[in-house]
Amino acid sequence: MKSPFVRGLLDGVPIALGYLSVSFGFGILAVRSGLTALTSVIISAVNLTSAGQAAGIAIIAAGGSYIEMALTQLVINLRYGLMSISLSQKLDDTFNTPRRLLVAYGITDEIFAVASAQKGLLTSRYMYGLISISMAGWCAGTLLGASAGQLLPASLTDAMGIVLYAMFIAIVIPPAKKSRGVLAVAVSAAICSMIFKYLLPQVTGGFAIIFSAVIAAVTGALVFPVADEESTEVVSQ
């Protein structure tokens, strides 16, 4: 019988491998926006989130305000709040407040997906295993990507710049095929985002994402409200 920590580590191996290549792309983007490899790894270690970090370095590069940074992270990472609500109802009795404070750090889309697929209640040690190996993969990939700028030819690192965005496409398209609501939300968000980029360039990147996302999600919620069962499965992508 393996200890819960080891089970968590093993369940986290596929997450870590996936993170390795995605954060490689983040490392490349970060260095290209003028950050050092060390700063890139620190950002990965303290944030552990792909979309939020990608938006964050764009704001840093553009010299955006702190308010813009805070609001952008709030909107982009709002989904974690929903995952936290869901996971908080699946914790065993050993989860006292300090452990909750610790494990909360590691709630990502993929960790949420694996943790919520577990049978029965979650132990803190299982979550430590799952989170620590995933985080190791995320930071190692960032370091490799950030250092690769000097080691790999530009043609290769240029091509790696698309990795994160391609992953976002892979998250959105499958549910958009099945749900008219998701499709409508994605199309609205894309249209809004293009309008901001090409017609209202005075709205900076972070706010453009916030406005686009809120307009699209509110439209979706009004026109295609989801059934209760659907919204609890929400974010298992």
Add this chain to the structure above:
Amino acid sequence: MSLVIYIAVMAGVTYLIRMIPFAAFRRQIKSRFFRSFLYYVPYAVLTAMTIPAIFYSTGSMATAAFGTAVAVVLAYFDMPLIAVALAASAAAFAAGLAIPFFS
């Protein structure tokens, strides 16, 4: 603007979003509108971040468009995230090698 403060704001906000509900929440949200809104937020955010930024991600609109097309097709056929991500990158790389021969 200080880099340290940027990172602190980024990490602080991200952590609080995860932590507050995790430490405090015991009940499900009742409002159907709010649940629907939260359900759609990830897709809205990811799409707004991707379009049109993806076309500027490789330093060449042509290679990025080719990579995007490959990503869309593979995602449509439910390929795993990581396969889509790496194939799009490989496609953009291949397009970058091929384009000089045609221009």
